[in-house]
Amino acid sequence: MRAKRIITDTACHILLAILSFIWVLPIFYVVLTSFREESGSYKSYIWPRGFTLDNYINLFHGNNNVNFSRWFMNTLIIAIFSTLLSAFFVLCVSYVMSRLRFKMRKTFMNIALVLGMFPGFMSMIAVYYILKGLGLLETGVLKQVALVLVYSGGAGLGFYMAKGFFDTIPKTIDEAAYIDGATKWDTFVKITVPLSKPIITYTLITAFMGPWVDYIFAKVIMGNETPYYTIAIGLWTMLEQEYVEYYYTQFYAGCVIISIPIAILFLLTQKCYVEGVSGAVKG
Amino acid sequence: MGIFKKKIQPVYSKPGDASVSQAFKNGNAMTKLSFFVFGLGNIANRQIVRGLIFLAIEIAYFIYLVSFGIGALGDFITLGTVEQGQVYNEALGIYEYSAGDDSMLCLLYGVITLVLTAAAVFVGCMSGKSAYCTQFRKEKGMSIPSFKDDIRSLTEENLHAFLLAFPIFGILCFTIVPLIFMILIAFTSYDHEHQPPGNLFTWVGLENFKSMFSQGSKLAATFWPVLSWTLIWAVVATVTCYILGLLLALLINRKGTRAKGFWRFMFVLSVAVPQFVTLLSMRTIFNANGPVNVLFREFGMIGATESIPFFTNPLYAKITIICINIWIGVPFTMLSTTGILQNIPGELYEAAKIDGASAPTIFRKITLPYMLFVMTPNLITSFTGNINNFNVIFLLSGGGPDSLDYYYAGKTDLLVTWLYRLTITQKDYNLGAVIGILVFIILATVSLLTYRRTGSYKDEGAFQ
Numbered sequence: 001m002r003a004k005r006i007i008t009d010t011a012c013h014i015l016l017a018i019l020s021f022i023w024v025l026p027i028f029y030v031v032l033t034s035f036r037e038e039s040g041s042y043k044s045y046i047w048p049r050g051f052t053l054d055n056y057i058n059l060f061h062g063n064n065n066v067n068f069s070r071w072f073m074n075t076l077i078i079a080i081f082s083t084l085l086s087a088f089f090v091l092c093v094s095y096v097m098s099r100l101r102f103k104m105r106k107t108f109m110n111i112a113l114v115l116g117m118f119p120g121f122m123s124m125i126a127v128y129y130i131l132k133g134l135g136l137l138e139t140g141v142l143k144q145v146a147l148v149l150v151y152s153g154g155a156g157l158g159f160y161m162a163k164g165f166f167d168t169i170p171k172t173i174d175e176a177a178y179i180d181g182a183t184k185w186d187t188f189v190k191i192t193v194p195l196s197k198p199i200i201t202y203t204l205i206t207a208f209m210g211p212w213v214d215y216i217f218a219k220v221i222m223g224n225e226t227p228y229y230t231i232a233i234g235l236w237t238m239l240e241q242e243y244v245e246y247y248y249t250q251f252y253a254g255c256v257i258i259s260i261p262i263a264i265l266f267l268l269t270q271k272c273y274v275e276g277v278s279g280a281v282k283g
Numbered sequence: 284m285g286i287f288k289k290k291i292q293p294v295y296s297k298p299g300d301a302s303v304s305q306a307f308k309n310g311n312a313m314t315k316l317s318f319f320v321f322g323l324g325n326i327a328n329r330q331i332v333r334g335l336i337f338l339a340i341e342i343a344y345f346i347y348l349v350s351f352g353i354g355a356l357g358d359f360i361t362l363g364t365v366e367q368g369q370v371y372n373e374a375l376g377i378y379e380y381s382a383g384d385d386s387m388l389c390l391l392y393g394v395i396t397l398v399l400t401a402a403a404v405f406v407g408c409m410s411g412k413s414a415y416c417t418q419f420r421k422e423k424g425m426s427i428p429s430f431k432d433d434i435r436s437l438t439e440e441n442l443h444a445f446l447l448a449f450p451i452f453g454i455l456c457f458t459i460v461p462l463i464f465m466i467l468i469a470f471t472s473y474d475h476e477h478q479p480p481g482n483l484f485t486w487v488g489l490e491n492f493k494s495m496f497s498q499g500s501k502l503a504a505t506f507w508p509v510l511s512w513t514l515i516w517a518v519v520a521t522v523t524c525y526i527l528g529l530l531l532a533l534l535i536n537r538k539g540t541r542a543k544g545f546w547r548f549m550f551v552l553s554v555a556v557p558q559f560v561t562l563l564s565m566r567t568i569f570n571a572n573g574p575v576n577v578l579f580r581e582f583g584m585i586g587a588t589e590s591i592p593f594f595t596n597p598l599y600a601k602i603t604i605i606c607i608n609i610w611i612g613v614p615f616t617m618l619s620t621t622g623i624l625q626n627i628p629g630e631l632y633e634a635a636k637i638d639g640a641s642a643p644t645i646f647r648k649i650t651l652p653y654m655l656f657v658m659t660p661n662l663i664t665s666f667t668g669n670i671n672n673f674n675v676i677f678l679l680s681g682g683g684p685d686s687l688d689y690y691y692a693g694k695t696d697l698l699v700t701w702l703y704r705l706t707i708t709q710k711d712y713n714l715g716a717v718i719g720i721l722v723f724i725i726l727a728t729v730s731l732l733t734y735r736r737t738g739s740y741k742d743e744g745a746f747q
Binding site for chain 1: 387388391437438439440442443445446447449450451453454456457458459460461462464465531534535537539540541546549550551552553554555556557558559560561563564565566567568570572573574577578580581610614618667671673674677678698699702703706707712715716719722723726727730
């Protein structure tokens with residue numbers, strides 16, 4: 001019996017080792033290639049002949065075509081603004097849906113559900129023309145404003161997660177505040193928001209990561225304005241036919257650089273997610 | 284508690300709960316008139332500011348309508364009549380373009396005018412209701428709220444209006460108006476041959492839907508294979524990721540496994556990397572000259588110049604994409620199921636062991652039903668997410684390998700990536716819109732049907 005258990009245990013560990021090897025291998029390859037000394041794209045061998053940090057250094061001394069630090073700043077600015085805007089929208093809507101009762105509440109929630117079923121970028125072309133009509137596609141900077149609006153405009157529809165969290169905050173706390181003479185606005189700002197740190201962090205971080213990983217909207221709106229690109233389209237450009245020979249290793253260096261902060265943020269959201277799902281105050 | 288609430292929240296507008304039709308029926312002449320001359324009832328009862336705001340909205344709407352809106356509505360019906368033409372300018376001796384109507388803008392402005400009209404009707408109803416409120420309060424001898432009270436009510440019983448105003452405006456501009464616009468485009472002839480401003484397009488009714496489904500047309504010959512691949516893909520991707528992820532979570536969570544945190548971390552690592560980075564690097568890794576093919580060559584499994592057509596052979600491409608998707612999706616499932624697995628009551632397992640059940644039986648009879656019960660909503664979401672999984676297909680294979688039998692689609696194109704190609708590359712906006720509507724219909728039916736049949740919907744307490 002004991003021998004059998006040892007055999008299954010070892011088998012399980014070996015299986016896990018093989019699996020995690022498969023899962024880590026591509027990541028390892030990305031990191032490995034980012035340090036490769038030889039330029040050019042595909043090689044007939046895997047282990048680099050020499051190692052260098054130049055790929056990373058060159059990223060930040062790029063010419064007009066590949067201006068990594070500029071793309072990085074673009075994305076950062078767009079991400080910050082759209083985070084603030086969309087977190088505000090999400091918190092407002094989810095608080096209203098969770099706490100306040102009014103006539104159109106059910107209707108609004110059903111509409112949100114139905115709207116979520118249309119493919120997101122089906123409306124992309126129309127959004128493009130609306131932005132054009134508003135004159136927001138004239139210059140690169142305005143296009144960035146447009147991108148912020150696109151990322152945060154419809155954010156109010158993604159209220160389900162935060163609403164679920166607000167639902168777990170006991171109503172009795174709110175009622176105690178009403179008795180003390182607080183208005184509903186006061187209760188929202190002074191009681192609900194401070195109690196909701198995990199879900200606010202979660203909302204903020206998910207909104208923040210959006211612009212870093214979105215490709216389609218950014219591409220459609222930015223078109224050929226390379227200096228105003230975000231990271232995602234920038235990296236995509238580096239793999240295009242005319243660039244791939246020069247920028248192949250730099251592409252991987254760029255991937256590593258932006259993966260690190262995003263990975264840290266992601267691990268943070270996981271922590272907040274668990275806290276958020278398990279509820280706010282036990283009451 | 285109810286008593287306290289009433290004391291603290293002064294009742295501003297008790298009859299505010301009355302429906303619009305009730306307000307119209309029970310209101311006096313002044314109230315009824317307020318439905319057409321906004322704010323009249325309020326002004327008459329000395330709620331000057333509130334009344335003036337209503338009136339200003341109405342005036343602004345009518346100015347818009349007269350100066351622009353009526354023309355826009357007319358153009359909306361015809362979608363433009365004057366085609367862009369060339370006029371010979373004798374003085375300069377050249378042909379000049381004469382400005383024609385832009386059908387695209389006609390449609391857009393038409394939609395905007397319709398939305399504004401709906402908003403104006405809504406404000407009209409509000410005005411009537413507000414007048415009825417005031418009338419009601421006056422008849423009952425209650426105090427009439429001043430403008431200051433109105434403002435204060437925004438932090439109290441009208442807080443929802445205050446908080447929802449901006450988000451709804453955003454949703455209206457960036458989700459609803461574009462959506463209405465695209466749905467309407469499905470009924471026009473806005474394809475690559477009718478590109479404004481050079482050409483006009485018109486309403487064609489259900490023509491586009493007919494050509495999508497008509498026997499023998501190239502479109503139908505593309506639509507059905509793409510649809511079936513989309514469904515196969517969604518089912519396979521969801522099921523494989525779910526089952527394998529669950530097994531992985533079980534493997535890590537079983538009693539004998541050591542260093543659980545370490546194993547979990549190894550898999551979470553691949554989730555934490557941004558998806559487009561993984562996808563783009565996977566594309567290069569499986570390239571004809573990428574490291575995987577190099578590896579096969581070095582081991583002598585294929586010739587030195589041969590390569591396995593991971594993305595160029597239709598069947599291989601489909602398998603490759605599903606495998607890569609497993610690589611991406613399994614750690615996700617592992618993460619989300621770990622917590623739920625730990626919640627399964629231990630007694631269930633002990634009882635099963637006493638009865639002599641083997642490990643596979645326990646998995647089939649206890650773990651899987653329990654997990655399915657808890658996670659069906661998640662499964663539905665990931666199924667619909669996979670139908671719309673643009674990124675994986677677009678960044679990996681780009682829908683390729685292309686097929687000549689298809690109308691601008693490749694063998695691994697999903698409906699959404701085909702939609703992307705039709706609109707962005709091919710500029711057949713009407714066909715793209717038709718596909719968008721069809722995807723919506725599929726998603727809506729799938730989610731409604733499955734959700735209503737699940738245990739977690741019918742019988743909420745089965746496992747409690």
